[in-house]
Amino acid sequence: MGMNNEIHDEKPRENCGLLGVFGVPNAAQVIYTGLFALQHRGQEGAGITTSDGAKVSSTKGEGLLSEVFTVRPPTALPGHLGIGHVRYSTTGSSRPQNVQPIVFECLDGLWALAHNGNLTNARRMRQAYQEAGAIFQTSTDSEILMHLIADPMYRTRNRRVERALSELEGAFSFLIMTPHGVLGARDRYGFRPLSIGRLGQGYVFASETCALDQVGATHERDVLPGELVTVDEKGIRSSTFCEPISGPLGQCIFEHVYFARPDSIVFGQNVHETRIKLGRRLALEHPVAADLVMPVPDSGNEAALGFSLASSVPMDYGFIRNHYIGRTFIMPEMAQRHDSIDLKLAIVPGVVRDKRVVVVDDSIVRGSTCRRRINALRKAGAKEVHMRVSCPPVRHPCFFGIDFPSSSELIAAERNLEEIRNYIQADSLAYVSLAGLLSAFEQPGDFCTGCYSGKYPAPVMEEHHKKDLEKT
Ligand code: SF4
Known part of the structure; x- marks a missing residue:
């Protein structure tokens, strides 16, 4: 057992925090404020990407929010919609290029995505894309969704994002920024939390409700497992990207035990x-x-x-x-x-x-x-x-x-x-x-207890290492 010379607390490290807004003046300011309430979920990197409907702007870097955004408020990020992320690396090491949101250019404009969770089939899909000639810019599992969204297999068909999400296995809460709106999705087991709130006429997505409180938004509901919620000029709408699972959900019980802030409502419970x-x-x-x-x-x-x-x-x-x-x-x-x-x-x-x-x-x-x-x-x-x-x-x-x-x-x-x-x-x-x-x-059957019981609600990889996707 390597138990000596620990510099950090021995606790498992935080996962990630997500914050997205649509229809709010100064979106970057709201995201920045909300991310502060999520800083406990990750301290390795932080980023915000916004859009005014035409121009996409992004700032990100390694470290705490206060280290990345030295100009406050972040006035260089105009727009009424955007997404933000605080990161701890569960897949991919702490490298500048791994900091999210990941911004990517498709035929129809600039998109961005931010992820909390771990995709258990990312390695296999990444290899398939690389064999076909695709170039990856990060060593994160999250980037695979970018390739799926840009892939003509999905890009040219209806329900493009739903089809792309349906290919993913494992745990994910995603925020996706399109040129015109913000989308939030949770995997079919609901491993990681993601809530929706209202702020004036606009909408806010957040990993935890403490961030909704922090920006003055009301908590409306959670994104449901297997649901994609889209918010844009047409309003808010819901779609599904997979069949409901036949068994119980796999909400992470450790969020309640340790990760989440005590003032949050997570999976419907304080x-x-x-x-x-x-x-x-x-x-x-x-x-x-x-x-x-x-x-x-x-x-x-x-x-x-x-x-x-x-x-x-x-x-x-x-x-x-x-x-x-x-x-x-x-x-x-x-x-x-x-x-x-x-x-x-x-x-x-x-x-x-x-x-x-x-x-x-x-x-x-x-x-x-x-x-x-x-x-x-x-x-x-x-x-x-x-x-x-x-x-x-x-x-x-x-x-x-x-x-x-x-x-x-x-x-x-x-x-x-x-x-x-x-x-x-x-x-x-x-x-x-x-x-x-x-x-x-209240619903004990709908929680993952895998790290205690060894029984996981979803198929697992034979082995996983956070640097699995790195060549060097
Ligand atoms: S409860 Fe499940 S998802 Fe949560 S830390 Fe344990 S194994 Fe991971």
């Missing part, structure tokens, strides 16, 4: 409330005599509150997160000291000293950060440290857009509970059960 339910369930399944419950902030906050409410053990904040230490601030020499210093979380010694503490987190992935924090709590005087986790052990890879470490790095992949407890050096360790996790949802 994330904050789900996490409180998970904390309550955790307390019922795995009670422990303790003086204090404390979250690993920020994503453990609600589960710790739920644990405290259900157990009547008081909650306090023994960890303080440093919100100002970011990716760019962690210098190599700091990384070398990272084994002994937690750059992101500090301990409030007075809170934990001489206490039996329950630490609630939303997941343990590699285990090394967890172990370091438990040791730090003991050094700060905690008498006992009991670890409680608000989801089951992550034992399997994700093929649908979440970048977990490989199985060899997942601490739960080949270790039992006692071995994990021993590794992280906790006095006790317990995870919420799979049944307990599912009990927090």
Whole structure:
């Protein structure tokens, strides 16, 4: 297990965030504002592409939104429609050309697309296009949709975008900008979220409803699995690009456990409330005599509150997160000291000293950060440290857009509970059960739990690596 010298949190990395608007003056300003609410979904790159119906403008680059858009508001991007993207690479490494939206020129003008998810048949289709002479500009799976849309097989026929989307397998929420409108689509299993809101006379698409709130839009509904929603001068209309699946949906349960912001409604359910339910369930399944419950902030906050409410053990904040230490601030020499210093979380010694503490987190992935924090709590005087986790052990890879470490790095992949407890050096360790996790949802059958159960709702590739599509 490669557990040393980690510079980042051990949590799986964010996937991507999408924001699109139509019929709004200063579309770029709205997209820029909304993307800020989605920055937690990706920090490697950001981009906005807009159109005024004639001219298409685009700005994108590597880094945070605030690093890419140094001129604010982004006045160089005129137009009343556009799409934006914040990126974490789940397929394709962090290269400038992989930053989205991807803009491409078809016979009928400039188009752009932005993707959240992971296409499981991209490699096969890419190879077929390359053998026919096509040239790809990125190493992302997303680009394959550009080739399908431009392909005469689809371009010259009715329902061109629907036909192109129907060729894709795996997980996707797509925003597509045509010369005249914005389209939003979700794969047939509904792996990744995508919502629609109204802003004045216009429309807004967003990965999470927190971005609709941020721009002052109302949340109207979600794009349905297998649906393509088109918004243009003629208004809004819906079409389907595939037959409905015969079984349950595959909405990613990890969006609720960890990724999404707690103020979002994801897959029809408030994330904050789900996490409180998970904390309550955790307390019922795995009670422990303790003086204090404390979250690993920020994503453990609600589960710790739920644990405290259900157990009547008081909650306090023994960890303080440093919100100002970011990716760019962690210098190599700091990384070398990272084994002994937690750059992101500090301990409030007075809170934990001489206490039996329950630490609630939303997941343990590699285990090394967890172990370091438990040791730090003991050094700060905690008498006992009991670890409680608000989801089951992550034992399997994700093929649908979440970048977990490989199985060899997942601490739960080949270790039992006692071995994990021993590794992280906790006095006790317990995870919420799979049944307990599912009990927090109104429609539990419509969620993917593949990384916990190994049972995936859709066919998976035999193996997937994020740099699969790169030649060098
Ligand atoms: S395998 Fe896990 S992370 Fe991936 S889509 Fe399914 S629930 Fe989400």
